[in-house]
Amino acid sequence: MSQLRMGVIGLGWFGEIHAETIMGIPNIKLEALCTRTPDRLAEQGRKFGVTKLHADYHDLLADPDIDAVSICTMWDQHTAPAIAALEAGKHVFLEKPIASTVEDAARIVAAAKASKGILFIGHVVRFNPRYRMAKQAIDEGRIGRIVALSSRRNIPAAWTPTILEKIGPIVGDAIHDTDIMLWLTGDRIVSAYAQTVDVRGLKHPDIGQTMFRFAGGATATLETVWCMPEKTPFDIDERMSIIGTEGIIHIQDTFPNLAIVDGDKLHSPDTTYWPMFDGVRGGALRDEFVYFAGKALAGEQPDIGRPEDAAAALEACLAAEESARAGTVIRIG
Template sequence: MDRLRIGIIGLGWFGEIHAETIAGVANLELAALCTRTPERLAEMGEKFGVKKLYRDYHDMLADPNIDAVSICTMWDQHREPAIAALKAGKHVFLEKPIASTVEDGLAITEASKSAKGILYIGHIVRFNPRYRMAKQAIDEGRIGKIVALSSRRNIPAAWTPTILDKIGPIVGDAIHDTDIMLWFTGQRIVSAYAQTVDVRGLKHPDIGQTMYRFADGASATLETVWCMPEKTPFDIDERMSIIGTEGIIHVQDTFPNLGIVDGDRLHSPDTTYWPMFEGVRGGALRDEFTYFATCALDGKEVTIGTPEDATAALEATLAAEESARTGNVVRIG
């Protein structure tokens, strides 16, 4: 077999982006779609030319001609389809966060250990070339021992009203930087302290600011703002600094890496994660799917986006959210 026939479970905005990305991956074939909303299912089936359309993911998993699934349901709806897909022998690409509770993350991890198919968790930032180069420099010992890290991951308010009714900025976005910091340091996070700011009165606060302590004594600060002004000219303000005993690394993936001025305003669109070229997504998301397909087809072990790493990042961000609610430092492990 030189191609995986893959189905998507969950057709919200990011499920659609997954479909647009899969279309550009040579060893993947978008073979099936699943959502409970019949109008959305018909719309996406027509858009992508997919004939196998399901409203119940169990029916998709029963199809022997589906080799793999991409799960893009809400984070609190990951456990059941992920475990069912693994039990059905499918390869599973599960979007981050791995789950909404550590218990569910551990259950998914346990199910993957005896599964025929592989399990990959979609922590996309590991496929951003700037962070990959930073990791390479760290592994080469070029900055010595890491003693401090800081990150910023801020996005415009227009993106987030619907999202903030489902997930907050710490678990929703700072989990990316948490995962990267765990990857860079190779250390456990042992405590978390966080504060949040409610700007618009939505279900979850708009702003999260987090501090971590790592097992070896290193510290980290993470800023996540989901309410930058409407006229902000860029899609994301993303930065990270890694300070070592012998050097520093600074990652910046933000305005103005590309500037487009039109009749409306200055735009600086995403050029890294899922940029669109002639109707097909590229960037880090395509690299993720290529990695997933290659591991599945070649029988390789998943070493990036493992469920163990994803659960560690989830545990730390949930601890940070608990800290923000209680005002206390939360110990982990």
């Protein structure tokens, strides 16, 4: 098999981005689409020229011509389709977070171990070349033993009113940095403490400030602000510092890596994760799908995006959210 025939389950804004990315990868064919909303399903079918359209993911999974699925449902709706897809022997690209509870994450991990298909969790930041280069430098021993980490992942308020009715900033975004910190240190998180700030009175708070302690003694601080002012000229303010006993690494993926001034204001759009070129998506998300397809076509388990790693990141972030509610340090493991 030289081409992976793939379906997308969940056609919200990011499911559409997944489809746009798949369309630009030669060894993946976008074969089927699935969403419960009839108008959206028809619209996306027309956009991508896909004729296999399903309102029920079980129907998609019953198709023997589907080799793999991308699951882009909301995080609290990951478990059932992921387990069903794995039980059907499909290869699964599951967006982060892996699940909404530690228990459901464990069920998905168990299903993956019993499946002939592979499971890849879409923690896209691992495919950002700046973090990959940092990982390489750390593995080469260039900064010694890691003793402290800090991150910032802030986005404009205009992006988040709908999202904050579904997920909070710690599990929604700080999970990226949590996953990266686990990856860079090769360690496990043993405690979490967090505080949140409610700015707009939505279901979840707008701001999360988190602290982790690692088993090896390192500490980490994570800032996640989902209410940067409307006139903020960049889509994301993303930074990370890693301090070792013999060196420091600083990563910055934010304004002004590209500045476009028009009649409205100065814009600094995403150039890293899923930029659009000629109608298809590039960047780290494309690299993720290329990696996933390569592993699936070869029948090999992924070394990056392992479900066990995603489950550990989820557990740490859920502990941080519990800490913010309880006002105390939460021990992990």
